[in-house]
Amino acid sequence: MIHLYPKKEFDLPLIAECINPDVFQNETCEKIEQLKIWEGNSQKKLGELFKVEENQTASQPEKTAITIYGDMSKVRKIGACMQNGEIMIQGNVGMHLGEEMKGGKITVHGDAGGWAGSMMKGGVIEIHGNASDYLGAPYRGSSEGMRGGKIIIHGNVGSETGAHIQNGMIKIYGSAGQFAGFRMRKGIIYVQNDCGGRAGACMTEGTIIVGGLLESVLPTFSIEGVRKKAKIEEDEVVESPFYLFLGDLTESGKGRLYVAKEKNPHLRIYERLL
Amino acid sequence: MELLVKNGFVYDPLNGIDGEKMDIAVKDGKIVEKVNERKAKKIDASGMLVMPGGVDIHSHIAGSKVNSGRLLRPEDHFKDFEPKTPITRSGVGYSVPSTFTTGYRYARMGYTTVMDPAMAPLEAKHTHEEFNDIPIIDKASYPLLGDWWFVLEYLREGRIEECARYVAWMITSTKGYAIKLVNPGGLETWGFGHNVRGLDDQVPYFCITPREIIRGLCKVNKLLNLPHTIHVHTNNLGKPGNYVTAVETMKCVEDLALENKPAIHITHCQFCAFKGDDWRTLESGSEDIANYVNGHSHATMDMGQVIFADTTTMTADGPFQFALYELSGNKWVNHDVETETSGGIVPFHYRRKSYVHAVQWSIGLELALLIRDPWKIFMTTDHPNGGPFIAYPKIIAWLMSRKARGATLKKVNPRARSRSLLPSIDRELGFCEIAIMTRAGQAKALGLKDKGHLGIGADADIAIYNVNPETTDPSRKYKSVRRAFKQAANTIKDGKIVVNDGEILKHVGGATMWLDVQTLEPIKITEEMKRKFKEYWTVEYENYPVTEHYLEVSRPITVKADV
Amino acid sequence: MNENAKLQVTLLTGRTIEQGVGKERGKASMEYMESVSVCYMDPEDLRRLGVKEKANILVSTNYGSVVVKALKSLRTPHPKIIYIPYGPWANVLVDPETHSIGMPSFKGIPAEVEPALDKPLLNMKELLKEQFGKE
């Protein structure tokens, strides 16, 4: 198991794709210290910025684990493209965490920057604090969003969560910003608390479940009925009445938007259509 | 500076040299008889191919459309980038590379001259500004004139000589090189969202047909004595059954050809060689086209080969691009230009497993192989429409090796495979034919006298490829051929060594070639023209022309017209 | 006049031709300053606030507060919508949140307006000094 300790408080943005269990695997501390990392516009060695410690363990999964202690909010692309192993961050972390991740697990005991789990294909990301905008969303200009895996956020998230998601699951136990599930094509987004407006804009398929207040439902969604419960996954079902909307009409979509009935009295006007 | 390329196998088809082992001498940027061997810098090319620098007759590398394509596709650049070095500028690549990268990548493949085939005259300054930032290679551009209101109006009235004078004015004002027609008549019609369906359809409000436009501009081209023929992107491009339109287009200028000289260039012919009634019944029309071309001498064409990759289609053919958007559902850019032309962009992924795409891939190669005379068909991908130009080495391998074709054919859509003519074609091109299709023939068709050959006085643009024609059988060892053409051992531009083993050694500015068309009597800018100008365009007459100040390395070519 | 009057409004910032003309005269010019240190309001709202035109008012948002001069809007009615031209005064108030797209929120910001007859309208230099402590 590798432990990383930042040697200073970072001001400049850092690009650290090398912090990845696949890269660290079977490397000695000395080799890991030599890995390249960008701080602002200069290239540095990982060892110049981090103290690297190895903790000998016998079990295979722990061997490929990385634990980082400290504020990493300036450090970007940690765990990008990772396929195996585990990263744990005791502190905040910067943008593009686990970008294009294919497997393994990342746990953050703090907040994460934008584009966490961007274009993710597999694996799990669990963030105990908040996450910023574009969770699981694709790169600019691309419509290839998250394809698989699971993202669990215990805090709140910013806007455009799960934009262009094609499969996989995003669970948010706090609140979400605007445009959750923008142009969603498949998969599930669950928001336990409140959700900013325009959820599911331009979605064609997939499911969004809002357990709290949804600011407003787009006029291009039509009410389908009231459902007694909504299923997130096999062992997670929310038992409370939900309004079910279908949309987005602008894309001739058949996406399903569940909105908790009790928390959203302003949607009662739709009941006359049922 | 003097330079001597020693002991290479020289392929210089325009001078009848077919793989002879010889030296090429260079002085002051030109090929010379000989140089002082002791003083000259020597390049040992033994065991290698020596060819004139590559010439590309049709590749969208600059201008407003290309730049909109760049802007449209950050996801296309995202993973393909080139960092700055002490010599080169940084940039991004894949299907629509940034300007610096475009120059470097062409030079790395041994190309030294590239023609951008579509310049909206109103936005010509943009093309030239980008040319200044495309290093190493020489460039020129063809203004889009087939739907220009002046052309439509003068041709309708039969005032061909006046039309010719205005075309001359336009080519010189935009610093252009040839007359480009794209879906003639169709682009004006697209101004209100419609299209023409064939050569004899009327253009609304203008009472003229595509046939009359093509014939008219073909005559204008002759009156002006332009070095290249009219460069035509046919009507009905990209529609099943359009091979008929392509053949008719060539036929319609048959009588205008003089002494077996070409009178028309049909560009990216693959896209207009479709047989069948719809996409389901699509098949290759390559045989019909090849038969026609083999029997006539007034037409040249380029392939427009499809590569299986994600690319960005961009043409001035607005209605075609819209159809492509409807077909693919991908993002779509449209850009109509007042009184002149239109344009469109749609990203497109050619997939091996798609029946239509696999048929298209086959058509391009069939055309190149069924047309017997390599001086009539040139290698292009219509970059980036069929695929990015960096795929040229792949095409060379397919053309030179049945085995290479077979290896790809194995992986394509089975229905397309079973219908492809490729298994029945044994022809494998040699290095000389490749040299014709990738430089000599293109330079000849373009009328570029100093390019595409290594005769005395030619520009010292030379490509050296690390493959030995005596010991390498391209038919079997197509992979080493592909590798060799991907990264030239050396590229020499104007007598300077700019590339060594695929690495850029020098960032030099390439020239912009343009025609200074001199009419018998100078073009008078009448009050009528000025009035029309104010009516037709939203810019002032004085601000329209591209002044020479826009060309950092200007290479004018004077043309004496007959009007 | 109602000393305790406070109005909850939506703040828009944007371009005006006066600001455009003033800008071209020079950003340090009187014209520029006079064109951007104002707030256009619905006359109804002015009445509700109990202030006359050209009176100083204090506009506050979650991000800051600034004194500007109230002007009657000609483009009425737009109750509860106030308009401040782009410039250093507006910037004190706008929402810097970019939602990760690079663009702060310049329009549609919840704000509060109150009369501020006793508070001075700062000039450009004073405002910059107050905001950034540099001159």
Add this chain to the structure above:
Amino acid sequence: MPVVKAVTCPVCGSLCDDIELTIEDKEIVKVKNGCAMCESKFLNYNGKHRIRKPLIRKDGKLVKATLKEAVRKTAEILAEANYPILYGWSSTSCEATRVGLELAEEVGGVIDNTAVVCHGPSLLSVQEIGISSCTLGQIRHRADLVIYWGSDPWSAHPRHIERYTTFSEGRFERSEWRGYVAKIKASIGRKKIESVLRRLFLKKKPTVPSSYLEGRVCPTISREGRKLIVIDVRRTKSAEMADYFIQVEPNKDYELLQAFRALIRDQELDVDKVAGVPVEYLEEVSDAMVGCNFGALFFGVGLTMSRGKLRNIDAALSLVRDLNTRTKFIIMPMRGHFNVAGANTVSTWQTGYPYAVDFSLGYPRYNPGETSVVDVLMRKESDAALIVASDPVANFPRKAAEHLVENPLVVVDPHMNATAHMADVVLPSAFVGIEASGTAYRMDHVPLPLKRVAEPPRGVLPDEEILRRILSEVRKIKRKKQVAAEAQ
């Protein structure tokens, strides 16, 4: 007195190129054809707020310095920085931006232009949807329906309507006000016409529906010829000229746009009102959209800056794209600064990306939100700044400006603006389009030459030249550093 014709106006994105300037004793004394902003610029550019000498901050005060010192100081600041930002570019020439990009690459900085706080969201949406557009002449010749959404051309692009849209004279479509304007033009001067027209419009009875005029019968758009529709949160001056005005609730544009998208697909809505506007009004407008021969939708920062930002544009672009299956329709952003389109254009051809380009890793990277200047400032990451022809202290939210003024700050500008007041080095520059030539791109990407019609003050150079000097000085410093490093 010499008259210079066909001058391109370096003020807004309309880039009118028919300005006539009368020059007397090397000074512009008269401006013909221009709008109020144009006149103001050409007649007042050389006023008392002009910077005439380079300034360097010493002991907290800006003091005069030589150009050489100022360039040297600038180069030192940039060469030593680990994450510098280079911002501005939309009020200078493409030629200057070209050098600016080279400089940014050399110093490994982030180069961003003012599009980021203007139509940046539009570009982001174009990258997802594409855009159906054209040059402005197409609209002049063909458009029988013109819509301005969240844009007030009367104030921000004063001659747009007259030159390119409703009041312009095209081949297939006539100007709506031709007879009118021509008649008055004969008797009185052009300037008066504007005020006459203005008064006329003010007198015109409001036939406009708005959420505040509920209960009225839904007015129909039945007029022949070119129609003008304005959609905005306020009744702007432009709105008063319109045949039809829709007042949308602030921050509800997205809902309205999406509703239009559904309506033109003949979908029914569950709601009666969208963004405060009754659906029947919307149906009227969507019928007009589908029924026209050539429609044009211009949108302004009213859409890019309000809630939804890029997604408002996403919906607008999608709406127009969808309309093309029914008729011909185009859409265009109303670009603000005269060469913001040019700054995007040059940046795109050199780097592949239109703005917010980060060179810190030696190659262009782009991700607005990450590499855009406001975000970099808000995260306090930059450690130096070069501002060219822009005034971010006056344009950025205070919190972003706060970090900017803490950075070593260099300003290249002809005028003393708020940012220059805060700077450590101020380099005076010539006015592009008046004292320096170059190229600018109109909002529809038509390149136009900028003329040099007057002399800059003695010793004052154009941006392009200043940047070249900085670049060469930076290279000198870096070479020295390298030599020193190698010697060790």
